[in-house]
Each structure stands twice: as C-alpha cells, then as structure tokens.
Amino acid sequence: MDWDQMIRAELEGLVPYAPGLREEEVRDRSGREDICKLSSNESPYGPFPAAIEAMRAELHGLNRYPEGASVTLHEKLSARHGVPTERIIVGNGSNELLRLIAQAVLRPGDEVVYPWPSFVVYPTVTRMFGATAVPVPLVDGVHYDLDAMFAAVTERTRLLFLCNPNNPTGTIYTRDAFEQFLERLPAHVLLVLDEAYFEFVTDPAYPDGLTYFDGERPIVVLRTFSKIYSLAGLRVGYGFAPEPLRHALDCIREPFNVNSVAQAGAVASLDDDDEVQRRRDENQEQKTYLYSGFDRLGIQWVPSETNFVWIKTERPVEVFEGLLEEGVIVRAFGPTPALRVGVGTPEESRRTIEAFEAVIARLGSV
C-alpha cells in the first residue's frame, strides 16, 4: 500500500497534539510522590458540587444514547446569555467546535489568520482542511497587535482566530483596540473569538465577545466548561454562531457529540455563579502570590488574565527539566524563551516558588 497516496497530502507534516506530561511519568522521573501538574491550564479543584451530584445521577441512564441535540443545555445557555437556541452550538470541548468551523468553511487556497504564539489547534485545523496558515507574531512574543492582524488579511482570508485572553501568554487585547479592528474587518472574513478563559478575566478593558455578536455579522464566540467550571475531563464547550453557520455545524457534527454525563454536569454548573466567583478570586490570589515569588527570584513574568502565567527564561529546556525534578510540571514550547506556569492551589503555588528557587540554586539563574 502506498500510504502517501492514500493519506491526504495536506496532512503531511502535522504532528499529534502533545498533552502535558502525565503525573505518573513525573513521579517516576523525580522520585517524588507529590506532583504539581500545572501544564494544561486545568482547574486544580474538582467539579462544582451540584455538577457532581447531577453527573452521578446520570450514570444510571448510560445504557441510553445522550440527548442528541443537547436541548436542556442549549436552553440553559440561551436563557443565561439571551441568545436564541438556534444560534447556539455545543461540542465535545470547544476544540471540536474549532474543527467543525474550519471544516464547514475552509477550502484549499483559503487563508487563516491567527496570532502566534497562540492555541496550537489553530494551525492544525487550518492545515487539516487544506488552507494556508498566516500566523501573526505577537509583539515581543507577548502582546496583541490587532493592526498587524488586520494587515495580514487579504481577499483570500476566510477565517481569523482571536484568542482572548491568549493562550499561552495570558494577555488580552482591549475593547478600544478591538472595536477599531472590527470596524475595518472586511465582511468576507469569519471572525472566531475563542474565549476559553473568559471567566477568569478581571481587567475592565476586556471586551466580552458576546457584546459584538448579533447573529448577523460573521462572528463566532466560543467558551468552555473545561476551565473555571473544572470539567476538562468531560469535554464540553459551546459557541454562538449566526444561524446559517450554526446549521452547517449542526449537520456535520457527530450525532451524539456531547455525552450525557457531560450535558448533566454542564447544566448543573451553570447554576452556581457564587462558585465561579470564588474560584476567580482564588485564582487571583494565587497569581498575586506567584507574581511576588517570581519578583523575589528575579523572574520576569507577564500579567495574566487567565489561570496560568507566562514567564521569561533564556533556558526554557533546562528550567523545565529542573522543575520536573522538583515534581512541578509546567509547559515548555520548544526553544521559545518562556514557560507557561499553571495556577494551582495555595500549596501548589508555594511548591512552585520553592521549585524555581531550587532550580535557580542549581543553574545559577533562569
């Protein structure tokens, strides 16, 4: 069999998504039991109590297929956000929605503009459907430049991803900058606002993407239950899209794309705004602790609107490995002179700073 003939040429060179290291691997490598997994921007806390109860109740019905159209979840999201259900889509993580959107609109030769560094799935879904990736570098590798993103738009641009706040840098673009950008963006471009970390944001200059969504303009807003709602393992995300696009996504998704336990957990989570607030506050507190620890150690960090912090280092690989030896898993991005450090529990924050201290003692600096 000539597999090069069999497999679509566009897929050549793609690499599987690399998840963060597993705790078991690091336990073996470091010889430590108490591993801090701060590499996948997960919540350090379990699902909300009401979600656990709802999911447990759902287990007895697992002999049945899920509700195929996730009706209850749609209705709940609709009531909460004031958006008709016909403009709402849910997915097996917002990741599935990114892929479905690309699948629905991209043709070979189309261009897809996105910031870089940003979420690694944007280039994958671009190439998967034969389109051309147009990454736009962040200023100093950290800050958005929406003028540069606008300048990258051509007649062939079909999709433009904006990740706000951005993963992995934790940075945002402001309302003013976004409104100027939006005013100029030509109508043939579908703008996808990926707001996976929306609930962590505290900066009042942050533009809530949903404000700009009217069901007419070519704008999609994506959110997820994986982050502040602590349901990453279930895979459930949602999006708001104009009806014709939403219809197309609905047609090409798997018939039962969100499992029944996930639907139950998501629905129950949406009732507990106090818990969201508590977790946002706790995240802020831990970030403040990390910032002051990094300052004390002379480590440069970037103010974050998310549940992770982007720190600068000239020796990312050595520091990453050094932290592993201390039982702390962060995320490295090849030779990029930075690391992404997740925000964990108070105990994990303390361990993180201690681990950096130990690495600096060994390496001399970071």
Ligand SMILES: Cc1ncc(COP(=O)(O)O)c(C=O)c1O
């Ligand atoms: C920016 C961004 N978008 C989307 C996702 C996907 O989230 P999920 O598929 O878990 O909803 C992630 C996950 O880390 C992310 O960082």
